[in-house]
Amino acid sequence: NDNPTYLAARLIDTESSRQIICNKALWNRDENRFEIPGPYLMVSADKRERGRNISVDLNFAIEAM
Numbered sequence: 001n002d003n004p005t006y007l008a009a010r011l012i013d014t015e016s017s018r019q020i021i022c023n024k025a026l027w028n029r030d031e032n033r034f035e036i037p038g039p040y041l042m043v044s045a046d047k048r049e050r051g052r053n054i055s056v057d058l059n060f061a062i063e064a065m
Contacts, residue, residue: 003027009034013060019043020056033057035065 009025011034012018022040027033034056042049053065 003029006034011056011060016060017045018060020054020062028055031055031057037065 004027006025006027007023009022011020011022011025020036020040020042022036022038024036024038026035026037028035036054036056039050039052040054042051055063055065057063
């Protein structure tokens with residue numbers, strides 16, 4: 001398919017400096033978002049959170065999958 005897969009990925013929101021670090025991120029061209037099917041680490045200035053299975057759009061809006 002036309003949707004690339006990124007391994008050992010880091011998504012960075014330049015406005016807030018939040019980062020999402022994951023082993024795999026899939027680009028969904030139809031939805032214009034990254035899908036992270038598995039564990040991730042979200043890092044911000046004051047905390048770190050672990051989670052699983054989210055999608056992130058180009059505005060860095062995060063939704064559960």
